[in-house]
Amino acid sequence: MVTRPLAGLLFVVVGRPKVSHIALNGRSWARRRTQRLLKAYSKLTQGAGQTGSWGSGGCPSGQKSAEGMGLERPAIGDAASRGQGTHLAALSSVATQHLRWLPPPPRDARTPTPLLDPYPIVGRSYRKIYIHHADENYKVVSVRTSHEVSVEVSVSTAAAGPPAASASPAVLSLLDAVILEAGRHGRADLQARLAHERERLAAASCRVVVVGEFKKGKSELVNALLDMRACAADPVETTVVPTLIRHATSSTATAITEPDGAASPARTRISLAEAHRLMLGTPEDIVDRTAIRGVEIGVPCDILAAGLTLIDTPGVNGGLADARAAVTLQTVADADALVFVSDASQEYSAPELEFLRRAAQICPVVVCALTKIDFYPQWRNILDLDRGHLRRAGIDAPVFPLSAPLRHHGLRAALPEIDTESGYPAFAVHIRSELVEHCRERARRDADEGARDSLAQIMAEPLAERAALDDPATTRALLSQLRAAEAHAQTMTSATARWQRTLREGSTRMQRRVADDLSQRLRAVEDEFRKSVEINDDPARTWDELYAGLCEQNNRALMAHRDMLEAEGAALARRVAAVFQVDETASGVVPDISAMLPPACGQPAPDGLDPQFRTYGRGALWSNALRSGAISMMPIHLVSAFGALAGLSLAPLLAPAGGAVMLVVAHRTLRASRESQLSAQRAQARRAGENYLQKSWSLEYEHSKRRQQDIDQALVNIFTDRAAELATSARRNLTSVARSIKATDAERRARIAALDAEISRIRTLAERYR
Amino acid sequence: MSLRSDIRALLTDAVDAYRGSPAEGILRQELRSVDGPLRVAIAGRVKAGKSTLLNALVGEQIAATDAGECTRVVTWYSYGPRHAAWADPRPDGGAGILGSIHPGGGGGGGGPVEIPLCRAPGGAPVDLGAYAAEEVERLRVELPSEQLRRLTLIDTPGIASLSTEVSRRSHAFLVPGTGTEEEAQDEDQDGDDGGGADAVIYLMRHLHTTDVSFLEAFRQTGLRGTAPAHAVGVLSRADEIAPGQAESIDLARRVTAGMGRDPRLRALVQTVVPVAGLLAQCGSWLGEREFAALVSVAGQPAVDGVPLLLSVDRFRAAHPRIAAAVGDRSALLAGLGLAGLRIAVALIETGQVTDASGLVAELQQRSGLPELRALLERQFTDRADVLKAQTALRRLDAVLDAYPIRSAEALRTRRERIEAGAHALAELRLLGELRLGEADADVDDDQREAMELLLGAAGGDVTARLGLPPDTPAADVHAALRAALDHYRRLSENRLAPRPLRRAAATLRRTCEGLLAGNG
Structure with a gap:
């Protein structure tokens, strides 16, 4: 069994908590709850926010774990509810939130005992609860002040149950060991790659986008889920700017603006209140806010820290006929999962269902939320009706009935059962255990693949030397073989390498095809629109209809183009990877590590991933395309990791909404027009539509170009690095074998012993990656 | 001769001319x-x-209301x-039901069938019995309600329904003659579905006017060739805008004020007002027994620290300490909604109401x-004659186009004369043109608003038309009228002004003259 590095937990309640003391020590139920809570945390924290550094010496970061699990709650207004209630509320909400999905704790486990509070109780109000990690030496990380109470709890490895597949601390420490091993062998290149992998793993975040028609409670849902006012919500005004919410140790807000003519979006730090003002408005305000791409908000929150990024989108109206539908669907395409929000006032309408159907095609992981169930007496009927609609539409998605007021009351008044009734604990558990865990698992598999490959490269060196030492007679043959391998590896790094050619040619071809596709589709939409204007008898009166039709056509064309672009990109990656793979196998630099290990003991091969992984967001599209080409895991891992990464940048998440507005404006000018001639009106309608199309497609052209460049650059980087790695491996193999020739007998024996120790150490590590 | 008698005479002659033709029924009905x-x-x-x-307007629980979609047949309440x-x-074909609005009128096809009216609480008030909704063209319900003496209300199935057949019916009813050719043919076969309303109340529950699909749906139903004078908008379910907040109705007023400024909505409706339907219809069922239950609820605001009105489930859960039975509470909830309950309990708690x-x-x-x-009184009832005249003329046009007979031309000429002679119709037409931006009157918004008011956009009496407070002294009203008359006379005679503006000014000048004559 793997020893878990995170054997201890430190639970610090900051503030002047009279009751935290009671909650932690006083009554047995409180103690039980706290223990379970802590156990839950030991499983859940998973190193998120660990900013541990590793240096060239390869020091694992466990020594320096940072405060990751900040959990800040807004101040409670009412004096009567202050104190005990709120504290228990905070604790029990965390507990109920996390305990649902945990298996019951083993009965025979040695239960940890919380220590007593050594500090006198000073006041009554509280501000924060921080939950810190401690390293295995139970070091206290936080600074104690006279207002803090700290309780240290030891959680034995046995009591924490078997390590979960995704127990990130264990995964990270194992990765750290591999990094250490790479350092020992002087492989800075591998170290750098694994360090990058580690960073990605630690920061692995599941991007969940919240969509739905407006005024369905999307922002309310985000706030209730996080239990804080991250998004602005108002009964009359609505969210007009896409908002990204991620974890941060303290509240931050950034406006991402795109001034006219600027090449790249500018980021400006603003206050949370300002951000809220930016987010809210009436739809007309979008006209004034086209320059604002989005708002990014960082808040300290445990569920976000566990690896969740939420994106709140402006509501769509009338599904695909909404001018902004393509923008929202673009956001959906870059997300890992989708929460579709509808309220209990009515069943799904036809446009809602159509939008959902389209979104589910792009992002197959769908969760439906039925909000405001505290308000509509018939919500159970609506729930049944909606489930029926989903079933008939062939959308496999759970529907969660939710109530934000119940959630808030339950947490404020320390009534866990009310919180449970709100549906949010179950919803949060689903998001954590289904969505976040799956994303994390995917990142882990990618990291595992990287570690496995690095170990194989590291192992090759002592193995080659050992072979030469074992049988000096074969050394010459081995040397010439290694020389050939080195020469082969060298050619792979040159600009004339086969994979380079394939990439260059493929990317030129792709550029042309994508550009053709774009202009063809644009022309088709334009023609269609012109025709519909031409046969229209009264463009001024029927502008709304024309407009909706145009938007819908345009949205469909944009989506089809993006699908085509992604498919082309994945195909290019597959071609390059296949060529690269052939050369890599031919060079024989990296041994097949699985051949060096005892046969697998009933565990599925890495390729036998469960089917869900194959249909998981955009990263899956990429890895699926590669898998179908019968290519080994290494390039797949590299490229699919890239595919998943590509969405991480904010740019595609917060796509510009500018084009949409033009039509609204056009409508006004058209209606106010003094032209009464039908032909003049038609010309004007045509101009308005063409302007919109132009704006919308010039944005799309940019997006398309950027995405192609990204794909190109990423493929170059990935394979250049890989080729360099192979060359280094080949060179080192060669030097170590060459060294063995000059060795004396005694040296030889000593060296063999040393090498054996090294090999067995690496093998032990590699075995843990089986 | 009044407009109404003109129309009556015209229609009577038209009925004679079309005697024996399928159009006779339509004209008779008109x-x-x-x-x-x-x-x-x-x-x-x-x-x-x-x-x-509808229930609120009638003052009775007569139309079925349910969480799911429930109105599936166009229903007339008279x-x-x-x-x-x-x-x-639904007719099997050919004959059609040229049935009248009034019972006993009879028609071809299956003929109207009286169906039982179930008035038990909770059940569907109208039981279609052996008929499936698809087989029924429309339902007609009669009640002895004072509210219905001057208005016949027509309940229509929702637009944008997931059941396209239901949507189509509404569409066909509200926009006769549009739609696909097939449908148009259907309607021809039916002769007429008896549809066509004189005026429309558009209900919207969305808060923002850029809800494209909702406008789209309305635009489609917007009776072609009709002015917004025929339509008022209602922001329904106003109590749900801020669920749980007492000031929800005030918020709704804020919303409707914003809606009223939107040009697309202005082209469709006169104005938008918020209505909380559940609160409005409480008079039909809320009695002393229900009041007693509310009092017992108000006396027990929380159970185990949980406010009773926190959620619908909490409110109707079994609480032994609350006097009102679970069933009673469920009924209260169904009747008032959570928002209504909160308001009612607050009213009782603060002692503002005692019975x-x-x-x-x-x-x-x-x-x-x-x-x-x-x-409704101001916009519809007060100008019922004009609205009805317009419907009648539209109907007559359709008949004249569809069944050209020898005397059709003569009828058409008379019809034109009536329309030209009725200033009220001209006013309505100009108002529509102004609203739709078709009048091409090169005026700024303030001027246009004044023109619309003068044409009766906010009501027919003279102060409303002049935009003056209702209690303005007669002398001031007179002075304002004279000023307006002068203004529009000059405008209509100004040769430099654009032609459409001069035409509009001429109409307005006649309006002023008429008002002055009426005002003494």
């Missing part, structure tokens, strides 16, 4: 409705609260001596229904 009440349709998206509003309902089956009738009055006051009634 002739009857000239002296009947105004026909007002209630339209809107699915679940907009159309039936709830005044009658007793509660009764008839179903007009059922007081509560009903307070709730109705807050529901926005009185404002809507006043608006």
Whole structure:
């Protein structure tokens, strides 16, 4: 069994908590709850926010774990509810939130005992609860002040149950060991790659986008889920700017603006209140806010820290006929999962269902939320009706009935059962255990693949030397073989390498095809629109209809183009990877590590991933395309990791909404027009539509170009690095074998012993990656 | 001769001319409705609260309301001596049901069938019995309600329904003659579906005017060639805008004020008012027994620290300490909604009401229904003749186009003369053109608003037309009228002004002259 590095937990309640003391020590139920809570945390924290550094010496970061699990709650207004209630509320909400999905704790486990509070109780109000990690030496990380109470709890490895597949601390420490091993062998290149992998793993975040028609409670849902006012919500005004919410140790807000003519979006730090003002408005305000791409908000929150990024989108109206539908669907395409929000006032309408159907095609992981169930007496009927609609539409998605007021009351008044009734604990558990865990698992598999490959490269060196030492007679043959391998590896790094050619040619071809596709589709939409204007008898009166039709056509064309672009990109990656793979196998630099290990003991091969992984967001599209080409895991891992990464940048998440507005404006000018001639009106309608199309497609052209460049650059980087790695491996193999020739007998024996120790150490590590 | 008698005479002659033709039924029906009440349709998206509003307007729980989609057949509610309902089956073809609005009128096809009217609480008030909704063309319900003496209300199935057949029917009813050719043919075969309303109440529950699909749905239903004078908008379910907040209705007013400024909505409706349908209809069922239950609820605001009104489930859960039984509480919830309950309990707690009738009055006051009634009175009932005349002429046009006979030309000429001679119709037309931006009158917004007011956009009496407070002294009104008359006379005679503006000014000048004559 793997020893878990995170054997201890430190639970610090900051503030002047009279009751935290009671909650932690006083009554047995409180103690039980706290223990379970802590156990839950030991499983859940998973190193998120660990900013541990590793240096060239390869020091694992466990020594320096940072405060990751900040959990800040807004101040409670009412004096009567202050104190005990709120504290228990905070604790029990965390507990109920996390305990649902945990298996019951083993009965025979040695239960940890919380220590007593050594500090006198000073006041009554509280501000924060921080939950810190401690390293295995139970070091206290936080600074104690006279207002803090700290309780240290030891959680034995046995009591924490078997390590979960995704127990990130264990995964990270194992990765750290591999990094250490790479350092020992002087492989800075591998170290750098694994360090990058580690960073990605630690920061692995599941991007969940919240969509739905407006005024369905999307922002309310985000706030209730996080239990804080991250998004602005108002009964009359609505969210007009896409908002990204991620974890941060303290509240931050950034406006991402795109001034006219600027090449790249500018980021400006603003206050949370300002951000809220930016987010809210009436739809007309979008006209004034086209320059604002989005708002990014960082808040300290445990569920976000566990690896969740939420994106709140402006509501769509009338599904695909909404001018902004393509923008929202673009956001959906870059997300890992989708929460579709509808309220209990009515069943799904036809446009809602159509939008959902389209979104589910792009992002197959769908969760439906039925909000405001505290308000509509018939919500159970609506729930049944909606489930029926989903079933008939062939959308496999759970529907969660939710109530934000119940959630808030339950947490404020320390009534866990009310919180449970709100549906949010179950919803949060689903998001954590289904969505976040799956994303994390995917990142882990990618990291595992990287570690496995690095170990194989590291192992090759002592193995080659050992072979030469074992049988000096074969050394010459081995040397010439290694020389050939080195020469082969060298050619792979040159600009004339086969994979380079394939990439260059493929990317030129792709550029042309994508550009053709774009202009063809644009022309088709334009023609269609012109025709519909031409046969229209009264463009001024029927502008709304024309407009909706145009938007819908345009949205469909944009989506089809993006699908085509992604498919082309994945195909290019597959071609390059296949060529690269052939050369890599031919060079024989990296041994097949699985051949060096005892046969697998009933565990599925890495390729036998469960089917869900194959249909998981955009990263899956990429890895699926590669898998179908019968290519080994290494390039797949590299490229699919890239595919998943590509969405991480904010740019595609917060796509510009500018084009949409033009039509609204056009409508006004058209209606106010003094032209009464039908032909003049038609010309004007045509101009308005063409302007919109132009704006919308010039944005799309940019997006398309950027995405192609990204794909190109990423493929170059990935394979250049890989080729360099192979060359280094080949060179080192060669030097170590060459060294063995000059060795004396005694040296030889000593060296063999040393090498054996090294090999067995690496093998032990590699075995843990089986 | 009044407009009404002109129309009556014209229609009578038209009936004679078309005797024996399939068009006779349509014209007869139109002739009857000239002296009947105004026909007002209630339209809107699915679940907009159309039936709830209808119940509130009638003052009786008559239309079925349910969480799911429930109005599937166009239903007419008109005044009658007793509660009764008839179903007009869909015709099998040919003959069609040229049935009248009034019972006994009869027609071809299956003929109307009287169906039982179930008035038990909870059940569907109208039981279609052996008929499936698809087989029924429309339902006609008669009640002895004072409210219906001057208005016949027509409940329509929702637009944008997931069931396209239901959507189509509404569409066909509200926009006769549009739609696909096939449908148009269907309608021809039916002769006429008896559809066509004189005026429309559009219900919307969305808060923002850029809800493209909702406008789209409305635009499609917008009776072509009709001006917004025929339509008022209602922001229904106003109590749900801020669920749980007492000031929800005030928020709704804020929303409707914003809606009223949107040009697309202005082209469609006169104005938008908020109505909380559930509060509005509480008078029909809230009695002393219900009041007692509310009092017991108000006396026990929380159970185990959980406010009773926190959620619907909490409110109707079993609480042994609360006097009101679970069933009673469920009924209260169904009747008032959570928002209504909160308001009612707050009213009782603060001692503002002490009995059922007081509560009903307070709730109705807050529901926005009185404002809507006043608006309907002002916009529809007061100008019923003009609205009906317009419908009748439109109908006549359709008949003349569809069945050209020898005397058609003569009828058409008379019809033109009536239209040209009736200044009220000219006013209505100009108002529509102004609203739709078609008048090409090169004026700024303030001027246009003044023109619209003068044409009766906010009501027909002279002060409303001049935009003056209702209690303005007669002398001031007179002076203002003279000033307006001078202004429009000069404008209409100004050769430098654009032609459309001069035409509009001429109409307005006649309006002023008429008002001056009426004002003495």
